[in-house]
């Protein structure tokens with residue numbers, strides 16, 4: 001009889017993944033936004049600051065004109081939308097995803113322009129400025145709201161991260177700070193990347209942003225473990241999942257931005273493309 005296929009939720013790997021899921025129950029979206037998406041990390045007066053650097057990486061990738069299609073899936077959106085601002089001109093539909101209902105609710109409330117939503121306007125203004133198309137920020141805000149039509153549950157540790165909800169592979173993926181923050185170890189990180197790759201059609205583009213050599217981060221009461229990865233680890237994982245790397249950029253976290261909310265030493269940005277089947 002064939003050996004039963006061992007789902008990742010069984011054995012030692014499963015215990016580590018279950019512990020991650022448990023630790024996320026205390027994740028506080030507001031604290032997380034405060035820690036990472038307000039000053040000093042969100043300082044738009046200098047391109048040397050980490051948030052402008054991330055927005056520049058994404059704007060440059062989409063400015064190539066190589067990344068476009070019908071649907072883009074954002075893997076592990078968390079409570080943030082900044083990662084979709086440069087994407088929204090190039091796709092008909094953008095699907096946001098997260099493991100936690102609290103984060104999906106934060107995103108839904110932003111889409112519905114609820115009064116207590118996080119103010120992304122500094123980000124939207126900055127992206128309009130660097131894209132240089134003379135687009136008004138309220139236009140871009142409304143455009144993104146109009147394209148964010150699905151906000152779905154996801155678990156990157158499942159072979160089918162979106163379950164049976166995904167009708168067809170997406171034309172592109174975006175993912176920011178998710179895979180390394182939800183994987184107990186490197187094999188799990190590589191498996192999660194393999195799993196999310198099934199959501200992308202061959203030839204599709206993947207824009208991946210993540211933390212380098214981070215071991216923990218805080219989000220209110222929650223202290224979350226992160227598997228520390230290097231540039232070489234990320235390159236190896238992408239190669240194993242069948243990607244060609246077009247661009248790999250690294251940002252070194254300056255001491256002024258090491259504010260105790262995590263121990264991240266840098267941020268990576270990768271523009272990768274899933275090899276077409278030969």
Ligand SMILES: Nc1ncnc2c1ncn2[C@@H]1O[C@@H](CSCCNC[C@@H]2Cc3ccc([N+](=O)[O-])cc3CN2)[C@@H](O)[C@H]1O
Nearest residue numbers: 036050076078099100154155156177178181182211217262
């Ligand atoms: N099994 C799962 N599948 C998919 N998503 C899952 C799963 N479990 C949890 N999630 C979901 O994934 C999570 C994504 S947020 C992860 C935060 N990553 C670390 C944090 C981020 C950050 C941001 C900005 C800067 N910076 O310098 O600008 C640095 C850093 C470094 N620290 C969260 O939304 C959770 O809800």
